[in-house]
Amino acid sequence: MHALLVEDDDRMALALGTALAQRGHTVRRVGRASDALQHAREAQFVLLDLGLPDLDGLELLRRLRTVCEAPLIVVTARxxxxxxxxxxxxxxxxxxxxxxxxTELMARIDAVRRRTGAPSGDGPTGGRVRTGDVEIDPAGRTVTVSGQHIRLTRREFDVLAFLAARPGEVHSREEILDRIWGDAFLAASRSLDVHVAGIRAKTARPGLVRTVRGFGYQLGATGQEDGR
Known part of the structure; x- marks a missing residue:
């Protein structure tokens, strides 16, 4: 795997680069946002520090996502x-x-790579799923609302597609975190809640993902009235 390491601290970059190389990865290290954008398309994986000298890291992240679909982990003091x-x-x-x-970071890298790699046999590989005016296409990785394409992040789509694969079932937080994040022990994390909120906000269909209090989530029935 070819990793793009965006880190302006030399000591941290050396430690990360060495750890990645020891695991068989090739690494391109850059210390500026402009260089990261230049080399983003060749990367198969990105580690991104947010404290860069020429651009705020969150703004760089947004720009990277317009040109690069590679798995990305933020590694920062923030x-x-x-x-x-x-x-x-x-x-x-x-x-x-x-x-x-x-060791934890390397494990997280492995987990993200597994999640964002080729779909497994039990993944959401079926046909399109429709609920109300929302259509989810797992194969094309697209979501439309009333015929309009909605841009979700990779992780938001993964969560929605997982729920859509078995729309009649309620999935526990642990099950979703294990399947999408690769770590059921993130149950105390807000990561899942943040992505569910993102799905609801971007689709303007708050009922699209139904909360089962104290347990988890389920694909919900929804329609145009949801967005009013």
């Missing part, structure tokens, strides 16, 4: 809830706060 939520909403596949254990 630990405020607002930053974490903004990073996830902007398209990060995971968010790791410094300082961290290198």
């Amino acid at each position: 630990c405020e809830e607002r930053d974490i939520v903004q990073g996830l909403r902007a398209g990060a596949d995971d968010y790791v706060v410094k300082p961290f254990r290198m």
Whole structure:
């Protein structure tokens, strides 16, 4: 795997680059947002620090997502809830706060790669699913509302497609986190809630993902009246 490491701190970049190389990855390290954008299209994976000298990291993340669909993990010292939520909403596949254990970061990289790789046999590979005026196409990875295309982040779509694969079932938080995040122990994390909120807001259909209090989520019935 070819990783793009966006990190302006030399010591941190050396530690991360060495750990990645030891696991058989090739690494291109850049320290500026402009260089990250230049090399983004060749990357198969991105590690992104938010504290860059030439551009705010969250803005870079938004720009990267317009040109690069590679799995991306934010690795940063920013630990405020607002930053974490903004990073996830902007398209990060995971968010790791410094300082961290290198073994944990490597495990998260492996988990993100598994989730964003080729679909497994039990994944949502069936036909289109329609609920009200919302249509979900797992194969094309598209969502439309009243015929209008809705742009979701990779993770938002993964959550929605997972629920749509078995629309009559209620899925626990642990099951969704294990399947989409690769880690059921993230049950205390707000990551799932942030992405569900993103789905509801972007589709303007708050009933599209139904909350089963104290348990999890289910694909909901919805229609135009949802957005009024």
